[in-house]
Amino acid sequence: MLKVENLQVNYGGIEALKGISFEVPTGKIVTLIGANGAGKTTTLRAIAGLIKPKAGAIHFEEANISGTHDAAAIVGRGITLVPEGRRIFPDMTVLENLKIGAYLRKDKLVRDIERVYSLFPRLEERSWQLGGTLSGGEQQMLAVGRALMANPKLLMMDEPSLGLAPLIVRGIFDIIREINKQGVTVLLIEQNANMALKTADFAYVMETGRITRSGTGNELLNDPTIKEAYLGTMNEDD
Amino acid sequence: MNNIKHRRNKKILTAVNVALLLAIYVAVFVAEQVLPQTSMLFVVLKKGSIYALIAVSMNLLNGFTGLFSLGQAGFMLIGAYVYGIFTIPEEFRQSVYQYFDGGVIHFTVPVVIALVMAGAAAAIFAALIGLPVLRLKSDYLAIATLGFAEILRALFQWKIIGPVTNGSNLLRKFPNFNDFNIKGADGKVAVYLSTLIPFIVAGICILLIVLLIRSSYGRAFRAIRDDEIAAEAMGVNLFKHKQLAFVISSFFAGVGGALLAMYQMAIQANAFTSAMTYEILLIVVIGGLGSVTGSCLGSFLFIAASEWWLRGLDGGTFLGINAPGIFRAGFRKVVFAVIIMLVVLFYRKGIMGDSEFSAKRIAERFRRIFMKRKSKIEVVENE
Numbered sequence: 001m002l003k004v005e006n007l008q009v010n011y012g013g014i015e016a017l018k019g020i021s022f023e024v025p026t027g028k029i030v031t032l033i034g035a036n037g038a039g040k041t042t043t044l045r046a047i048a049g050l051i052k053p054k055a056g057a058i059h060f061e062e063a064n065i066s067g068t069h070d071a072a073a074i075v076g077r078g079i080t081l082v083p084e085g086r087r088i089f090p091d092m093t094v095l096e097n098l099k100i101g102a103y104l105r106k107d108k109l110v111r112d113i114e115r116v117y118s119l120f121p122r123l124e125e126r127s128w129q130l131g132g133t134l135s136g137g138e139q140q141m142l143a144v145g146r147a148l149m150a151n152p153k154l155l156m157m158d159e160p161s162l163g164l165a166p167l168i169v170r171g172i173f174d175i176i177r178e179i180n181k182q183g184v185t186v187l188l189i190e191q192n193a194n195m196a197l198k199t200a201d202f203a204y205v206m207e208t209g210r211i212t213r214s215g216t217g218n219e220l221l222n223d224p225t226i227k228e229a230y231l232g233t234m235n236e237d238d
Numbered sequence: 239m240n241n242i243k244h245r246r247n248k249k250i251l252t253a254v255n256v257a258l259l260l261a262i263y264v265a266v267f268v269a270e271q272v273l274p275q276t277s278m279l280f281v282v283l284k285k286g287s288i289y290a291l292i293a294v295s296m297n298l299l300n301g302f303t304g305l306f307s308l309g310q311a312g313f314m315l316i317g318a319y320v321y322g323i324f325t326i327p328e329e330f331r332q333s334v335y336q337y338f339d340g341g342v343i344h345f346t347v348p349v350v351i352a353l354v355m356a357g358a359a360a361a362i363f364a365a366l367i368g369l370p371v372l373r374l375k376s377d378y379l380a381i382a383t384l385g386f387a388e389i390l391r392a393l394f395q396w397k398i399i400g401p402v403t404n405g406s407n408l409l410r411k412f413p414n415f416n417d418f419n420i421k422g423a424d425g426k427v428a429v430y431l432s433t434l435i436p437f438i439v440a441g442i443c444i445l446l447i448v449l450l451i452r453s454s455y456g457r458a459f460r461a462i463r464d465d466e467i468a469a470e471a472m473g474v475n476l477f478k479h480k481q482l483a484f485v486i487s488s489f490f491a492g493v494g495g496a497l498l499a500m501y502q503m504a505i506q507a508n509a510f511t512s513a514m515t516y517e518i519l520l521i522v523v524i525g526g527l528g529s530v531t532g533s534c535l536g537s538f539l540f541i542a543a544s545e546w547w548l549r550g551l552d553g554g555t556f557l558g559i560n561a562p563g564i565f566r567a568g569f570r571k572v573v574f575a576v577i578i579m580l581v582v583l584f585y586r587k588g589i590m591g592d593s594e595f596s597a598k599r600i601a602e603r604f605r606r607i608f609m610k611r612k613s614k615i616e617v618v619e620n621e
Contacts, residue, residue: 048471075473083471089464091528091592092457100461103454104473131464150473 001026001185002047002079002154007056007066009042016042018209019056024154029176029186031196031217033230034206040189041084043206044156047187048081049074060154076104078153085162086143090132094123097131097142101149109149116145119175137168144175154185161192173199193230197221205230254597259441266437270430278546282538283433284415285545288497290537291440293521294447294530295490300519301527301592302451303483304463305372306380308515309364312387313488314495315510316363317356319394321496322409322505323402325352330411335404342401349413353439353496360492361485368484372477384512394507409505436497443490448530450486459483460528524581526588531595536588548573 002024009017017039024030032040045051047058049071058066065074080101089097098116102109117124120141126134131142140160147155157176161169173195180186190196197203197217205213205226213220220226266283273279292310299305324347326334335341347355371382393399395406403409415432422428450456458479461469470476499505517540525536550556551570559565581589593599 050467050470070475071470072473072475075471081471083468087465087468087471089461089468091464092460096457096460099454100457100469100472100474103458103461146472 001061002187003057003059004043004047005057005059007043007046007058008054009039009046009051010054011042015209017046017053020206020209020211022204022211022214024185024187025202026185027180027183028201029180029188029199031188031190031200031203032206032211033190033193033196033203033220035191035230037208038206039209040206041158044081044158044187044189047074047156048079050081072104075150075152078151080147080150080152080155082143082147082155082157082160084158086136086139088131088134088139088142088146090130092131093128094131094134094142095127097146098123098149101146102151105149105151112149112151116148119148119178120145136164137171140164140168140172141175144172144179148179148184152184154187155179156187156189158189159191160188161190161195169195193226194221197231251597251601258597263434263437263441267434270433275430275432278549280433281545282542284436284501285498286538286541287436287440288494288501289518289521289541290534291443291497292491292494293518293525293533293537294444295487295494296518297522297525297527297530297533298447298451298459298490299483299487300522301529301533302456302463303459303480305480305483306376307383307484307487308380308512308519309367309383309387309488310491310518311510311512311514312383312390313360313364313491314498314514315387315390315394315507316360317492317495318499318505318510319403319409319507320356320359320492321352321499322412324355325349325412326409327411334409334411335401337407338401338404341404353493356496357489357492360495361489364485364488365481368481372480372484384515387510387512387515391507391510403507406506406508409499410503412499414500414503436501439493439497443493444530444534447486447490451530455479455482520578524578524585524588526590526592528592529588529590529594532588532590535590535595539589543577544570544574 004023005021006019007017007021008015008019020039020043022030022032032043034040042051046053046066049065049069052069053066056066057064060077060079063077065077068074089100092100095113098113099109102112117127122138123141123145126138131139134142144155144157144160147157160172160176164172169192176186176188176199188196188200197220200217203215203217203220204211205220213223213226215223221231269279269283292314296307296310299307323343324345327346328344331344332340367383367386371379371386374382394403396403397405399405400407415435418431418435419427420429420431451459458469458474461472461474462476462479466476495510502509521536521540522533524540525532525534548556548570551565551573552567554560554562554565556565
């Protein structure tokens with residue numbers, strides 16, 4: 001579905017991505033893991049058309065979309081980003097937040113709103129509340145629900161577990177699996193490597209602008225070097 | 239069941255809102271027929287309705303889209319001049335353009351068309367300066383728009399274009415609000431409409447802005463205000479929408495400028511200072527950023543206070559106290575500044591915040607008071 005080839009991005013003189021290549025097959029959950037500054041967010045932002053790559057190609061459903069640098073066109077093609085730190089609209093109601101997610105669509109939204117509410121019943125209870133008054137977990141639900149309103153084929157999520165309690169994080173990952181079952185391909189980036197690898201079908205490890213490892217979620221989960229670098233020895237609590 | 243009840247309630251509340259609005263218009267019409275024309279009330283109503291329109295147009299930009307623009311006076315100036323230039327009757331042009339040999343324009347258009355032209359001219363200018371200016375953010379945008387407004391003020395007084403703008407001389411003798419009063423056979427005014435007209439024009443314009451704010455475009459504007467990055471990620475084209483808000487806001491500022499010209503019966507570019515923009519900004523902030531009714535309310539309160547209620551502070555006698563030593567020219571502004579500081583201190587987010595004044599709000603307020611009383615009664619009974 002999505003194929004990235006030799007993608008390079010510069011911020012001024014700094015090379016954020018030094019030529020990465022990876023693939024996201026249709027219907028799968030793929031994750032990019034890595035430490036701060038590895039270039040995970042930059043990768044998603046480049047795919048979403050929010051920043052312009054220096055070189056390389058991004059193919060989505062056979063079309064090269066790397067040259068567009070037009071976020072609206074890319075949302076229109078079926079790629080939606082759940083940005084890092086949720087970034088819901090604080091002074092708009094939950095319902096308005098959802099409607100903005102479907103901004104480019106011209107058809108009726110009733111069924112999609114119902115679909116989001118059935119995934120997140122909590123949002124329905126709070127549909128008239130301002131986004132800024134929700135708790136962190138609810139805001140993350142809203143951010144995911146808002147992205148789903150665009151009816152994406154590929155949902156990209158930037159650190160959905162950021163700043164959330166472990167129990168909430170587990171709930172969010174359950175939802176990610178549920179959304180994936182409904183037919184949405186997911187590209188997930190995470191610092192919480194443990195949770196991400198358990199959820200993903202396939203995973204890539206990023207280090208300072210490069211992809212250094214790849215494998216299925218389970219392979220990487222049991223890999224001793226990955227364990228050491230990203231998972232620690234924290235498996236007791238599971 | 240609940241849903242049907244909810245919908246019916248909503249319908250009733252909408253009907254009450256519409257009835258309230260109609261009542262205001264009827265009250266304005268009746269007051270105009272009954273009260274003497276010299277009453278200060280009409281100054282407040284006329285100027286207040288015009289400022290309300292301009293404040294709402296500024297609120298669309300500053301409150302709803304989050305673009306801090308200070309160009310309002312410039313767009314008003316364009317609107318006022320376009321209106322004046324194209325409506326001065328031919329027989330007066332020689333005397334108005336006396337230093338420019340009657341000017342170069344020798345045709346007039348009907349008032350309604352001139353009002354639309356005034357808005358359109360301001361909108362076109364906004365579209366042009368929007369291309370570079372809207373790439374700036376917050377304070378920088380404010381400085382740039384303020385600069386353009388000042389440039390316009392100087393430009394319109396330039397002698398070279400005097401045959402069109404009359405240079406630094408007044409434009410006058412164009413149709414004003416009094417021309418709309420219907421005269422009887424004896425030449426006396428039979429039906430006064432001079433206050434209702436600005437109310438109607440401003441009302442229509444504000445209604446259009448409200449419809450825009452409630453549409454999906456309005457939602458996109460507010461999304462940009464709340465979080466540009468998220469809005470862009472949702473597929474909202476930032477520049478296109480900012481440009482749209484800027485152009486529409488300027489259109490209505492242009493119409494507002496034309497109305498102000500009609501009210502003042504004369505136009506002079508030098509009057510459209512940045513102080514005028516600040517007055518409108520003040521109204522918007524006092525009324526509440528992001529509240530249309532707040533801007534309207536703020537506008538009438540501001541005009542009433544500055545033109546009417548506090549006049550005595552400048553004139554020697556205020557509230558029956560005669561103290562020419564204290565109450566003299568300029569004291570009004572001191573008191574006014576204190577009042578504004580108090581309002582800003584105690585109503586941090588303006589009178590209305592970002593909510594709207596409506597029947598629903600009043601109903602809820604009453605319900606809350608009623609509930610409180612009921613619970614008090616219950617407490618007393620329990621004791």
